[in-house]
Amino acid sequence: MIQKLLSAFRTITWLLLLGFILIQCTKSETAPPPDESPKEAPPLSEEAKSQTGLIPLDKEEYEKIPIYVSKTYKGGRRAVKTQVDFSAEMPPVGNQGQQGSCNAWASAYAVRSYLHHKETKKPYVFNGNRDDGAVFSPAFVYNQINKGEDKGSSVSEAYILMKNSGVCTMKDMPYKDAWPSYKTQPTASQKQSALNYRIAGFGRTPMTEESLKSVLSDNNVVQVTIKTDPNFHRPSEKVGGEFIWKSFDASSIPGWNGLHAVVLVGFDDSKNAFKIMNSWGNNWANQGFIWMDYGLLNKVVLEAYIPFTGPVLEQLTLYKPVPPKGDPLDHFKNIRITVSDKQGVLADSCLVSYRTGEVFQLKDGAKYADKIDGVFMSSICQVSVITPVTLQGCAVGCGTTQTSKTVIDQKWSVYRKGSFETGATSFNDQSQISSSIWENLKTSVDIDQLTFGSYNTPNDTYSIGTLITSSSSCNADTFETKILRRFVTQDGKKGLMRLTGRGKTGTGWWITFDLKIQK
Numbered sequence: 001m002i003q004k005l006l007s008a009f010r011t012i013t014w015l016l017l018l019g020f021i022l023i024q025c026t027k028s029e030t031a032p033p034p035d036e037s038p039k040e041a042p043p044l045s046e047e048a049k050s051q052t053g054l055i056p057l058d059k060e061e062y063e064k065i066p067i068y069v070s071k072t073y074k075g076g077r078r079a080v081k082t083q084v085d086f087s088a089e090m091p092p093v094g095n096q097g098q099q100g101s102c103n104a105w106a107s108a109y110a111v112r113s114y115l116h117h118k119e120t121k122k123p124y125v126f127n128g129n130r131d132d133g134a135v136f137s138p139a140f141v142y143n144q145i146n147k148g149e150d151k152g153s154s155v156s157e158a159y160i161l162m163k164n165s166g167v168c169t170m171k172d173m174p175y176k177d178a179w180p181s182y183k184t185q186p187t188a189s190q191k192q193s194a195l196n197y198r199i200a201g202f203g204r205t206p207m208t209e210e211s212l213k214s215v216l217s218d219n220n221v222v223q224v225t226i227k228t229d230p231n232f233h234r235p236s237e238k239v240g241g242e243f244i245w246k247s248f249d250a251s252s253i254p255g256w257n258g259l260h261a262v263v264l265v266g267f268d269d270s271k272n273a274f275k276i277m278n279s280w281g282n283n284w285a286n287q288g289f290i291w292m293d294y295g296l297l298n299k300v301v302l303e304a305y306i307p308f309t310g311p312v313l314e315q316l317t318l319y320k321p322v323p324p325k326g327d328p329l330d331h332f333k334n335i336r337i338t339v340s341d342k343q344g345v346l347a348d349s350c351l352v353s354y355r356t357g358e359v360f361q362l363k364d365g366a367k368y369a370d371k372i373d374g375v376f377m378s379s380i381c382q383v384s385v386i387t388p389v390t391l392q393g394c395a396v397g398c399g400t401t402q403t404s405k406t407v408i409d410q411k412w413s414v415y416r417k418g419s420f421e422t423g424a425t426s427f428n429d430q431s432q433i434s435s436s437i438w439e440n441l442k443t444s445v446d447i448d449q450l451t452f453g454s455y456n457t458p459n460d461t462y463s464i465g466t467l468i469t470s471s472s473s474c475n476a477d478t479f480e481t482k483i484l485r486r487f488v489t490q491d492g493k494k495g496l497m498r499l500t501g502r503g504k505t506g507t508g509w510w511i512t513f514d515l516k517i518q519k
Helices: 002-025 046-050 102-120 138-145 155-164 188-197 209-217 294-300 388-393 402-409 435-439 444-448
Strands: 067-070 083-085 201-204 222-227 242-245 259-268 273-277 289-293 301-308 316-319 329-340 374-378 382-386 418-420 464-470 479-489 494-504 508-518
Touching (some): 083 209, 102 222, 102 301, 138 155, 155 201, 329 444, 374 402, 382 388, 388 402, 444 508
Antiparallel strands (some): 067 316, 083 259, 201 301, 222 259, 222 301, 273 289, 329 508, 374 382, 382 464, 418 479, 464 479, 494 508
16 A cells, blocks of 8 residues: 555656646746856757857958947047946847857847837836847848758848848747748738838947947947857856856867857956857856957957947947058968078078078078078077078178088079168067067058168178077077067068077977068
């Protein structure tokens, strides 16, 4: 008898538990329960992990989109605010489910609903539930721009649709992620309703910390295209008790590095981060939001869009970048040479063409003499670079070293003119050229405007540039690297050499450097 009662009790318990689970799984998305603490993301489908739903534009197409900036940014002023957070003014976080519809959730649901809310002050929630008449339908947008396949969409397509045809509310066209609901097209009445909610237009904005902060400081949102990684999908680092995306794993497991559409809804200088609204439900990260460290901006953000209605447009101005002056620069990275302390080692890769970034062995000097701009030499704990024309003209001095003799003995048919800067910046905090300055050197005029040092004219016949020199001994850790040296080639091309690394080899030194040279 007791066994029968226990068996019946267990059966009733399992039925109650099963009923509870079914109720939780079918609970309306309109009234998600508040989370007491941040949680990690729920498991994602393979489609969600690999696609996430964003198709970026080709660079040329993206750059055709007009640039809009905050009027305060146009005036050259940084955003005066240090903290902005209007996530409370965004619609309740939604969930794209198993569809690759993140773009539509960002553009239609998050951004368009926010713009409407700003103008009408209509609340998103009524009687504890989301008012689907106050938010806009991702299905209306996604189903019309996905070309009949659940493989994502581009941001520009979404905003072009909303500019021309508008978007209806979720009350008019509810969102469903069950297959094949992404193929369902809006009816004539839904399209007619959508015309009441067209946007005035959209543009892109510079993907810089200053520009984005300025736009956000005007209480305008920015939709961004990002690269994701496991640190985004399953965040673990926190700041102030909230999850923050602080590092990007570029070598992450395939399938975890898809492209994704999200919305910037604020920033906080005390956290050194932007605030992101996602579309993976309120059980992900900080109730559907996450902080993104400012340092990730240049690593993960690929596109930045500002959609606008009339009132928003009044806060923006069309930005026309001043075209760069001068010839553009070629950029060759991580060129590596080896040079021996034993002069004249034919296997040394110490001959370099600045025009192409090619490196040649000393033994091939005669074969490639018409290409070579610099000969690298090692002598008494220092490494120098010499123009070939210098080797021809200074046989009394530099011609006594074995390397220069080797070059001269090869009887080069072409001795190139050219010169190096007589002085260069040292590797220290006071005079080191910053990475941002180096990256912003775009044209030959930028090279001319560098204020330190001076270099000889291309017609000079004597030019030797010291690249690394020892202050006390020949140990690698005591070498003071000269990190930036300016030069002119025999045909008058201006360029810059920046050393990026150096170290000892068995018989001498290896050096790596970047080159920028006038095209």
